[in-house]
Amino acid sequence: METKMLLPNRYKTIGWCLALPSFIIIMLYLYFDFAFPFLDYSSGKTDNLFRGETLFNLNNTNFTDEIFGILLITGLLMVAFSREKMEDERTMQLRLESLLWAVLINSILVMLAIILIYGSVFLQVMVYNMCTTLIIFIARFNYVMYREKKRLNKEREL
């Protein structure tokens, strides 16, 4: 059975190559104010303190977080939704189960964060939340696949 909506297997490697460097850059951006100077943008006007910046009307910004945020999510999507080397109907079932599991766990974590975390730290939680569902899914799915392989090897030894 052919499963649609999935990328070929090689996109998994491409995804990791995009996601890992982007993740490091985003972390540096968040915690060490790292930014690429060539991604600076200025319209020449000064920021209006009272109006603030609105969509498509920025005066001064640096696009490091925008670009690497998008690359990070693109990379994670590629890792998450590309075919396995040996893809069959059971792989698809395990994938969908893992996705359900990831959405559930992520929602529980967000609910806990709503109860336990306040102020600007909560905003940070929301920033992480942009890609935690995908990260939890990738971790869970790979763990399930690993467990399957291990079970098979163990049975072989018996």
Added chain:
Amino acid sequence: MKNTLRVQRAILNITQAELAEKVSVSRQTINAIESNKYVPSTVLALKIAAVCHKKVEEIFILEEGD
């Protein structure tokens, strides 16, 4: 649902890997079916039955509660 896949495989004298290759799924899937961890799709069940030269009902049997 229970199945007699292990028996059928013994009759044909083929390994899980060989059966997996014949019906183009992974070895893990055949193993999961045999240990009642996975219920195959109708397509896969028909393919397996064709390889074993048996009817689907002879390999996959409904249990009470299904």
